[in-house]
Amino acid sequence: MKTRALVAEGDNCDGGAGAQKVRVEEEVEAYPTGTVDLRCQFIDGGGRTKLTQVSWIWEPSDGQRDNIAVYHPIYGQSFPNLGFKDRVVFLHNSLENPSIRISGLKMSDAGRYTCEYATYPSGNEQGTTTLVMLDPPSVSIVGYDNNWYIGRSDAALLCLATANPEPTSVTWTTASGPLPDTVAVDGNKLSVRKVDDAVNTTFICEAKNKHGASRQQITTVVIGADLFSKVAAKDNLCSAQGRVDATSQIRVDFRCFRSQSFDLYLGIKETGNLR
Template sequence: MARDYTARCLAVSPMGSCWLVAGMILLAAQGIMAQKVRVEEELEAYPTESIDLRCQFIDGGGRTKLTQVSWIWEPIDGQRDNIAVFHPIYGQSFPNLSFKDRVVFLHNSLENPSIRISNLKMADAGRYTCEYATYPSGNEQGTTTLVMLAKPKNSAKVLTVRAGSKSVVVAQCEAADGKPAATITWLASVEGNHSTSMTNGPDGTVTVRSEYRLDPTPADNGREVTCKVNQRTQDRPWMYPVTLSVEYPPSVSIEGYDDNWYIGRSDAVLTCLANANPPPTTVTWTMASGSLPDTVMVDGNKLMVRKVDNAVNATFICEVKNKHGASRQQVTAIVIVGPCVSADAVKISDAVKISILLLQSEERARFQDVGVPHMVWPAMSPDLNPIEHIWDQ
C-alpha cells in the first residue's frame, strides 16, 4: 500500500513534500509490522466484576531475549504506577497497594503474562500497559484501555405547586452515579421547559439532574409529564411518567334550580359544586336575608327544601373554602302559586279536548240523521268549548 501511494505521489509531484508524506506512511507501516506485544485495544467492565487483561509477546525470529515484564497503570495522563511485575528468577511482585490481593498472573510465563483484576472499582479505569524489558531491542509494550461503566440509578418525582403566573419547577428527574453521563429529556403535553445539571462523583461517575418548569394553571392539575433517560449501559431508554399536582382555590357553581318552586313542592334541591385542589375543607349555605328557615335542611353540599313556602322565596348563597382561599356563588329562588306547565303540554291537552268534542259532535249528528229525539242526545262536556280553544290557537 505504501509503495502504491509513493508511486502515485511521484506521478503527481516530484517535490520534497511528497517524499516526506510517503516516508511517514512507510515508517507507520513498519511500526505496525514491528509490534511484538499483542494486547486488546479496549475493554469494558462494571464495578465488582473481574476482568482479564491479556498480553502475549510475539517474536517471529526468536532472537529476542525477555528479561522482565511489568503491568503499568495510568489512571490519568502523567501518572504511571506498577501494579504487577514478573521476573523469571525473582518471581511475582505487586507493588501497588490499591491492587493488593486483587491482581494475579494467569500464566507463570514471560511469553504470556496476562493478569486478572478482581472486585473492580470505578477508580480502576485507565490505560494498562504490558511492558517488556528485552535484549537487544530494549523495551516493547502494548496498551489496553479499560473503560469502567456504571448503570445509573434513575428516579423521578412530582412537586406540588400552586397555580399562578410564575414559572416554577413541577417535576424532577435524576440519573445518579452513572458512567458515562446519562442524557435526560422530557415528553409532555403541557408547554414548559427544562434545565439540566451534572455533578461529578469522586469515583468518576456522573449524576445528571433535570427540572421541568411551567406556569401552572388549574387545568394542568392531573396531567402527565414523562422523564426519559438514555445511557450507554441501558438496553432501552428508561421512562417514568409523573402526574402534575397543581393546587388552586375553589371555583363554585350551583345546580338544581329549575324556575318551578311552587307552593307545596317537596323535592326542591340545590347542589353546590366546587372545583378545588386540595378538596374543600368547608361548604357553607346561607341566605342573603338572614338565617335559613326551618323548612330547609343542609346535607354537605346539598340544600334540601322539605316543603316550598314563601320563606324560601329568597337568595341562597354557597361558600366553599380550602387552604388557598374561598369562593361563593348564589341563586335566587322565586316561589310561585302553582306548578308551571310547559307550552308543549298545553298544546297536547287542548288537542285531546278538541278531539273529544269533534267525536261528540259527530255522534250527535248521527243521532239527528236517524231521528233520535233531542233529549237523549249525548251531552257535551260543560268544561269544553271547542270554538274558544280553536280561537285561542
C-alpha cells in the first residue's frame, strides 16, 4: 500500500480563527484482496468548532456518491452500504480522528472517498482521498478454433491483457524460442500468413506493467500436415489438395495425369495422423 502525506482542505492557512481543516491524504494506492487505511483528522486552530457527526462518502468512478461509514458520539457507528459492511471499520472512536480501514479490497472499490464533518457554526467541512487500485496484468489468449489446417490464411490469435495501469508491453514468443517466419505480430495480435508445420507449436504471450508481469500460452495443432505427404507418396503421378470440412474430416481431391479425379474422405485425429 502506498500513501502520501496528509493535507488539509480549507480556505485559510494561518491557524487563526476560522482555520478549520479536514486533513486527509490526496491519494492512496492499494492492491485487490488487500487492506487500506484512509486517514482523516480535523484541525481546528481556534478551538471554537463543535463537531456533530462525521461520514465517509464513497464516489466510484462510474457511479453515485454513497455513505459507507458514519460516526456519531452518542449514537455510535453505522455502516449503511451493504457492499462495505463487515469490510470497513473505524480505527478510533473519535470525531477528531475518524480514520477507517477497508479490507478485502476489490478493483471496484477504486474511487473518491470523502471524509465529511457536520460542524457548528461553520457547517460542513470535508476532505477527499482518491483510492487507486493497482493490478498486475492478467492475460488470456483467444482466437484459436481448433481448425488450423494446412494452407489456411486467416488464422490469428489475440492476447488480451487487463491491468491497472495498462500494460506497457505485450510480447509474443513460442515455447521453443523465436516466432516462426510465417507469422506477423501487430501489438497484441498474432497473424498467421499461411498455416504450415512451423505453427504446430505452443505460443506464449507475456504482458508487463510497472507492478509485474503475467503470461499465458496456447498449443496450436496443425491439421493435415502428415496426411498430405502420405497421400502424395502413394503415387508420384498424382497430386493432392485438401481442406477441412464442417465435420472435422479432411476432404482430399486426388488428381492424376490421366485426367481422372475422385474424392477421398479420411478421418484424422487432432494430431493430424490417420486413424
